[in-house]
Amino acid sequence: MTAVLVLLLAVAALTVHTWVNATRWLRRPADGPVEVAEPVAVLLPLRDEADRVEPCLRALLAQRGVPRLRIVVLDDGSTDGTADVVRAVAGDDERLTLLTGVAPPPGWLGKPYACWQLASRTDPAATVLAFVDADVVLSPYAVAAAVAELRAARATLLSPYPKILVRTVADRLVQPLLQWLWLTFLPLRAMERSPRPSLAAAGGQFLVVDRAGYLRAGGHAAVADKVLEDIELARAVKRSGGRIALADGSRLAAxxxxxxxxxxxxxYAKSLSAIFGHPVAAAVVVALLLLLYPAPPLIALAALLAGAPAVAALAALAYLVGVAGRVVSARATGGRWWPDALTHPVSVVVLGWLTLRSYHLRKRHRLSWRGRPVS
Structure with a gap:
């Protein structure tokens, strides 16, 4: 009974923290008409994205509120006609420039080098750089709103986390954990105020940085060999004396x-071992997650079968409080919560399996992404 009560209190504390983050500290950029006067460069790295880049490009070309907007696209060794799609969509729009990338040199991974080429070859007049991935579709005022929030937060780097679209069962089980994890375990207020690089989070799908601060931090050259170049860039910004901020970008980007x-x-195999670091740390974190979330419903069922209704009730309450945390996270970030939150314990089990697989593949040097090895 005592152990189950402690479990309930731990889950409740984490759910309360999720609620405080979501309601008090999570930034929410305006999604209405916003205008910024400074020059902004949107940087789009592409590698074999011919089948899905068109919506992203059309949304970028439809941006409003940034009169001095430039869009720079890098074709990073695509073999599927990505560059042809870019030319067809852009037409004669002078705001868009298409660059041809070169293969990463030794010591560089593909994504950081593509981003570094973009940043290095962009008009130096741009005071803000907005990195966007090909699978992101922005709302009409997204860039203007993100830049305005960057300046309002007095930050060097702002990460407006997009709304993650889910369609398949696998999507619904795994993808909502992205927002839930940082809302539940990361103290957002402390992250913004603390200079500690370890307190950092960012999502590379949509990332806005002050150019001077980006260069002062070393840019993507400082994270050349990092799988999680977005989080590592945020840490580099902190190490250089800059500030970072995280925002709900669900109304700005999908x-x-x-x-x-x-x-x-x-x-996830590419990323999870980089997130958790040492295998022992990963094992501890995964074990705690399994204890806090999948264990309570199992304990409730076992207690009912054993004729211990009080223990079953406490364990069932722990399960429901954990589900409540998922609901809070989903509602705060534009996600789907019904009935997906009810399967939260299953989601955590799948996350544990994906983590184990990531370390297994890393140990055997079999991690790769888009045809390039990930070391």
Whole structure:
């Protein structure tokens, strides 16, 4: 009974923290008409994105509120006609420039080098750089609103996290955990105020940075060999004396990260071992997550069968409080909560399996992404 009560209190504390983050500290940029006067460069790295880049490009070309907007696209060794799609969509729009990338040199991973090429070859007059991924579709005032929030927060780097679109069962089980994890375990207020690089979060799908602060931090050259270049860039900004901020960007951007289960599985395999670091740390974190979320419903069922209704009630309450945390996270970030939140314990189990797989593949040097090895 005592152990189950402690479990309930721990889950309740985390759910309260999720609620405080979501209602008090999570920034919410305006999604209405906003105008910024300073020059902004939107940077779009592409590698074999011919089948899904068109909506992203059309949304970028339809941006409002940024009179001095430039869009710079890098074709990073695509073999599927991505550059042709860019030319067809852009037409003769002089705001868009298409660059041809070169293969990353030794010591660089593909995504950081593509971003660094973009930042290095962009008009130096641009005072703000907005990095966007090909699977992101922005609302008409998204760039203007993000830049305005960057300046209002007095930050060097702002990460407006997009709304993650879910369609398949795998999507619904795994993808909502992205927002839930940082809302539940990351103290947002402390993250903004503390200079500690370890207190950092960012999402590379849509990232807005002050150019001077970006260069002072070393830009993507400072994270050349990092799988999670977005989070590592945020840490580099902090190390250079800059500030970072995280925002709910669900009204500014939507992102369909993976189309199939193999893509989702391999995408998480690439990232999870980099997130958790040492295998022992990963094992501890996964064990705690399994104890806090999948264990309560199992305990409730076992207690009912054993004729211990009081224990079953406490364990069932712990399960429901954990579900409530998922509901809070989903509602705060534009996600779907019904009935997906009810399967939160299953989501955590799948996350544990994906983490184990990530370390297994890393140990055997079999991690890769888009045809390039990830070391």
């Amino acid at each position: 992102c369909r990260m993976y189309e199939t289960w193999p893509q989702l599985r391999d995408g």
